Amino acid sequence: MIRLKIEELKPGMILARSVYNQQDLLLLENDTSLTKKRIWMLKTWGIDRVSVKGKSQGEGKGDFEAEIETKETIETELKAKFADVIDEPVMQEIMKAAGRQLQKSLIDQEKENEPT
Amino acid sequence: MNPPDLDRMISRVEDLPTLPRTVLKITELVNDPKSSARDLARIITDDQVLAARLLKLVNSSFYGFPQRISTITGAIVLLGFDAIRNLLLTTSVFDLFSNRQKISMIRQEQFWDHSLGCAVGAKVIGNHLRYDKVEELFVSGLLHDIGKIVEMIFIPDAFKDINQLIRDDNILMIAAEEKILGYSHPLVGKLLAERWNLPPKLISVILHHHQPSEAGQFVLEAAIVHLADILCRSLNIGYGGDNKMPALDKMAWDSMRIKPQAIESMLAEINKEFDEISLFITYTP
Numbered sequence: 335m336i337r338l339k340i341e342e343l344k345p346g347m348i349l350a351r352s353v354y355n356q357q358d359l360l361l362l363e364n365d366t367s368l369t370k371k372r373i374w375m376l377k378t379w380g381i382d383r384v385s386v387k388g389k390s391q392g393e394g395k396g397d398f399e400a401e402i403e404t405k406e407t408i409e410t411e412l413k414a415k416f417a418d419v420i421d422e423p424v425m426q427e428i429m430k431a432a433g434r435q436l437q438k439s440l441i442d443q444e445k446e447n448e449p450t
Numbered sequence: 451m452n453p454p455d456l457d458r459m460i461s462r463v464e465d466l467p468t469l470p471r472t473v474l475k476i477t478e479l480v481n482d483p484k485s486s487a488r489d490l491a492r493i494i495t496d497d498q499v500l501a502a503r504l505l506k507l508v509n510s511s512f513y514g515f516p517q518r519i520s521t522i523t524g525a526i527v528l529l530g531f532d533a534i535r536n537l538l539l540t541t542s543v544f545d546l547f548s549n550r551q552k553i554s555m556i557r558q559e560q561f562w563d564h565s566l567g568c569a570v571g572a573k574v575i576g577n578h579l580r581y582d583k584v585e586e587l588f589v590s591g592l593l594h595d596i597g598k599i600v601e602m603i604f605i606p607d608a609f610k611d612i613n614q615l616i617r618d619d620n621i622l623m624i625a626a627e628e629k630i631l632g633y634s635h636p637l638v639g640k641l642l643a644e645r646w647n648l649p650p651k652l653i654s655v656i657l658h659h660h661q662p663s664e665a666g667q668f669v670l671e672a673a674i675v676h677l678a679d680i681l682c683r684s685l686n687i688g689y690g691g692d693n694k695m696p697a698l699d700k701m702a703w704d705s706m707r708i709k710p711q712a713i714e715s716m717l718a719e720i721n722k723e724f725d726e727i728s729l730f731i732t733y734t735p
Contacts, residue, residue: 372559375559411686412684414693415683415684415693415694415695416684416695417694418694418695418697419695419696419697419698422697422698422700423710424698424700424703424710425680425695425698427710427713428680428681428684428713428717429684431684431713431714431717432681432684432685432717434714435685435714435717435718435721436685436686439721
């Protein structure tokens, strides 16, 4: 688990701890993967640091490796979701097509995450 | 015999939220063949918030009009009465529920995204099938799970148990509701929709979105929303309350005659349109 400043968050990172606002209202649950919209939401609530999954590699700033959703996690999650209905050929087709679309969004997201 | 909770909920149906008066007035006007665009414009301009929203929506990329529309009358002429009513219904509905309950922010935001995703999905499928009133489908998608919100507000303790059961057993919300309550959100949603005097087609879609082949004359509409629900769950758009896929109603699927090869292009379209629309119809609790 690493603690990051809001500016260091990137879409795809996964929360290691739930985030609450000053009134103790739950904003985001742990295990939630971050999206641009959610990072923006945390900013608007004045949150300045959150804990995400991953490990720090040194003492210095930026020395960390955050867990990011990958091709493999997308596939595992889809299979779990479709487990009860996968005998139906139409559902198989939907699962495969959705898998390809999700991979595509992941690649687009990675491009956006690259430092400019 | 109805389970006690449902009886209680039905008996409290008078306490259920009502639609804003403006939307009701507009519904009346739309149903009156003698009303004109000017009558409608007068009602909308009386409500500053609705007027501002309407102009924002018609000028968004979702409609893609080449010129800027700056008057309410202009918007009405371009979009038509029904579309306007649906748009306003859309933007008003979630206001009713905001700030009522101290529940997790992600819950509210994600639930809203699921509804919006389903609305976009129904519109995309409708376009694919050349359905002539896609705006209606959009609203149906948006409201299909409204029963879940009613449960959250009226039976918060049972709703907590339902969510616990979903986490423990990893099952669909409808299955958890049946186990704990003996009824589920489509029925609850139907009660609310009746209370709101929504059109019969919309009531039927809300009631039958898990078994669209039982929707009688509205099989097609219910089937479209049913598929939209499945497609946006597969794309992880929002959160419908659980992490499972509803079973496909095969009869309803067959009735749509969608070629399996068309699924992927619809999914791509849903992703694209959802990103566009969620930027301006943002749920702010």
